[in-house]
Amino acid sequence: MFVQGDYGEFFPPSLSSIPYNISVATSYSGYDNIEIAKKYGYDVEEIKETIPEITEKVIKSIDLPKDIKNVTDDILQAVIFDQENKKYFRIIRPELDFYRQHNLPLPRINPFTRLSEKRKRFGTIVFELYNRSCPQCGNNFQTSYAPDRPEIVYCEQCYQQEVV
Ligand SMILES: [Zn+2]
Structure with a gap:
């Protein structure tokens, strides 16, 4: 992860444990386009639905x-x-x-x-981004944490230095 430079990033589509087309992601508005998912590298597989022989009522x-x-x-x-x-x-x-x-x-x-x-x-999931400045170094950055939230939010650089 450190060598490839993707440490701190969200998991890549190649690590998805199930095909995108049968994941719950497709049931959210804005995330149901399988062709777009393929372009991002998500695995899509044809799932043949088999209906077992039903002997019950x-x-x-x-x-x-x-x-x-x-x-x-x-x-x-x-x-x-x-x-x-x-x-x-x-x-x-x-x-x-x-x-x-x-x-x-x-x-x-x-x-x-x-x-x-x-x-x-629920509609399309949209994340609101807010401008904040890092309490460690003063850099400005965007985050999903609103300024009035109590959490301390570092810029990415300070965060990486803190957790490594
Ligand atoms: Zn910082």
């Missing part, structure tokens, strides 16, 4: 009871099919207990799609 999500009071524990053995997104999912015990405790209906949409939609609601 399959319930279409639109046919789930609308009221949680009408759901029995049998739902824990069933496979639920989200027709809109063509995905299968299950309900697990802690989840069922939570829905019952809070009197919430079972979800109709599979968890991956729900999570992805939730992340997209």
Whole structure:
């Protein structure tokens, strides 16, 4: 890291442990363009989704009871099919207990799609940069730490001298 000159930089795309296209990054607005990710050197792999043979009872999500009071524990053995997104999912015990405790209906949409939609609601992640001066040497630099925050923020040079 010291020899290559990338010490202190964010991890390079080559160290990413999973292909970009199946990472959670793609579920954030502004980070879902696979072609741009490839240009930055991220690994992209075609993932073939295999649907295992389902021997359990399959319930279409639109046919789930609308009221949680009408759901029995049998739902824990069933496979639920989200027709809109063509995905299968299950309900697990802690989840069922939570829905019952809070009197919430079972979800109709599979968890991956729900999570992805939730992340997209955050919008594009934009970091605000502020001008600050280094308390060690007085150099001016930009940082994501707002000037009114209590942390002491050194310029990169002073930071590197401090941590090495
Ligand atoms: Zn400094």
